[in-house]
Amino acid sequence: MTDSQRTVQLAKGIETTASFVEEHVKMYKEFHRAPELSSEEHRTAESIEARLDELGIEHFRSGGTGVVGLLTNGEGPVVGFRADTDGLPIAEETGLDYASTATGTLPDGKEAPTMHGCGHDTHITAALAAAQYLSESRDAWHGTVVFIFQPGEETAWGAKAMVDDGLWDKAPRPEVVLAQHVMPLQAGKFWLRPGNMASLADSWRVTVRGRQAHGSQPENSLDPIVAAASMVMRLQTIVSRELAPMTPAVVTVGTFHAGLKENIIPETAEFSLNVRTPDEEVRAKVLSSIRRIVAAEAQASGIGEPGIVEINRFPRLFNDAEHTVRATKALEAGFGEGSVISAPLGMGSEDAGWLGDAIGVPVVFWSFGAFADQAFADGASPAGNHSPQFAPDAELSVINGTGAALAVLLEYLGK
Numbered sequence: 001m002t003d004s005q006r007t008v009q010l011a012k013g014i015e016t017t018a019s020f021v022e023e024h025v026k027m028y029k030e031f032h033r034a035p036e037l038s039s040e041e042h043r044t045a046e047s048i049e050a051r052l053d054e055l056g057i058e059h060f061r062s063g064g065t066g067v068v069g070l071l072t073n074g075e076g077p078v079v080g081f082r083a084d085t086d087g088l089p090i091a092e093e094t095g096l097d098y099a100s101t102a103t104g105t106l107p108d109g110k111e112a113p114t115m116h117g118c119g120h121d122t123h124i125t126a127a128l129a130a131a132q133y134l135s136e137s138r139d140a141w142h143g144t145v146v147f148i149f150q151p152g153e154e155t156a157w158g159a160k161a162m163v164d165d166g167l168w169d170k171a172p173r174p175e176v177v178l179a180q181h182v183m184p185l186q187a188g189k190f191w192l193r194p195g196n197m198a199s200l201a202d203s204w205r206v207t208v209r210g211r212q213a214h215g216s217q218p219e220n221s222l223d224p225i226v227a228a229a230s231m232v233m234r235l236q237t238i239v240s241r242e243l244a245p246m247t248p249a250v251v252t253v254g255t256f257h258a259g260l261k262e263n264i265i266p267e268t269a270e271f272s273l274n275v276r277t278p279d280e281e282v283r284a285k286v287l288s289s290i291r292r293i294v295a296a297e298a299q300a301s302g303i304g305e306p307g308i309v310e311i312n313r314f315p316r317l318f319n320d321a322e323h324t325v326r327a328t329k330a331l332e333a334g335f336g337e338g339s340v341i342s343a344p345l346g347m348g349s350e351d352a353g354w355l356g357d358a359i360g361v362p363v364v365f366w367s368f369g370a371f372a373d374q375a376f377a378d379g380a381s382p383a384g385n386h387s388p389q390f391a392p393d394a395e396l397s398v399i400n401g402t403g404a405a406l407a408v409l410l411e412y413l414g415k
Contacts, residue, residue, distance in 0.1 A: 035087025076143025185369025
């Protein structure tokens with residue numbers, strides 16, 4: 001037996017060959033080298049389609065750059081499995097020999113370095129590897145898997161775009177939608193919890209309009225910078241003074257732009273906000289408080305009410321309790337007792353929930369680790385998602401991402 005024929009265990013009872021792993025490690029590195037920003041995933045979608053063609057899996061486009069693969073093996077349950085596909089505007093600093101040097105175009109037309117800094121390359125590869133395993137192991141399962149390769153997760157438009165484009169008119173209705181995400185965890189460990197798995201998120205752009213004047217004649221101006229700065233400072237009191245101390249929420253001002261020259265008081269100032277809240281009630285309260293503060297500070301400055309534009313809005317990500325138990329059982333059967341860690345409510349956000357919520361179908365979302373034990377030696381921890389140093393281990397990503405996907409899929413589809 002050659003090295004490429006040796007057996008590799010993806011999870012207990014799920015075995016493949018080393019050549020299978022090597023093939024998908026190579027695929028992972030190819031995706032990693034060529035990330036594309038949200039709504040620009042054209043080459044990525046074409047690569048996914050080409051692979052599905054090789055596997056003989058029927059597929060169609062949805063939401064522009066979204067791809068849906070339908071793998072059917074006789075009568076049985078229907079299960080959806082989501083893998084997101086977009087990269088981030090980050091200049092990679094991992095030093096990997098397959099590091100990205102790609103660039104993309106931001107919504108404002110500016111060019112930006114691009115990186116798979118959130119591990120979506122891992123998700124694509126694991127889903128394609130699971131599809132290949134299932135297509136080659138038809139005696140072990142029955143039913144249908146709807147593989148959803150979803151664009152635009154980072155900007156919260158992708159899942160809704162696919163649904164609005166008729167995803168569930170063209171694909172069979174599943175009994176559950178599954179999704180997973182790589183995180184800075186040890187390989188073989190998982191985060192999973194019933195109920196809210198991630199936070200709601202809203203991003204707004206606020207434009208403050210004043211009156212321009214020479215810097216030496218402030219009496220002739222209505223200074224938008226001073227007004228906007230007052231808004232930014234006052235917004236920090238929402239979490240600290242308007243919410244109960246045990247209520248998790250975040251209000252972040254991520255950008256602030258105004259003026260072109262130091263001796264000109266400009267006409268406008270603009271800042272953008274990112275808000276994280278645990279549920280719809282807190283979301284409504286926080287967003288209402290932001291509008292109140294922005295309007296009141298504008299009035300106090302003697303300027304008109306600022307313009308507010310919604311940039312994006314992430315839905316809830318709610319893990320159905322019954323199906324979370326099934327997923328937990330499957331992961332622990334595949335990776336051992338204690339492999340599933342009860343996840344805290346994260347302040348991160350996800351739009352995968354929309355795929356199930358849109359048709360009243362339960363969702364289960366879990367996080368998986370793809371980092372070697374030494375990455376955590378002596379209290380260290382690897383760089384997290386959205387970091388320019390984020391670098392899951394390529395082989396562990398394939399083994400654990402594919403193994404987790406198959407363990408849970410076979411919980412529903414296994415004979």
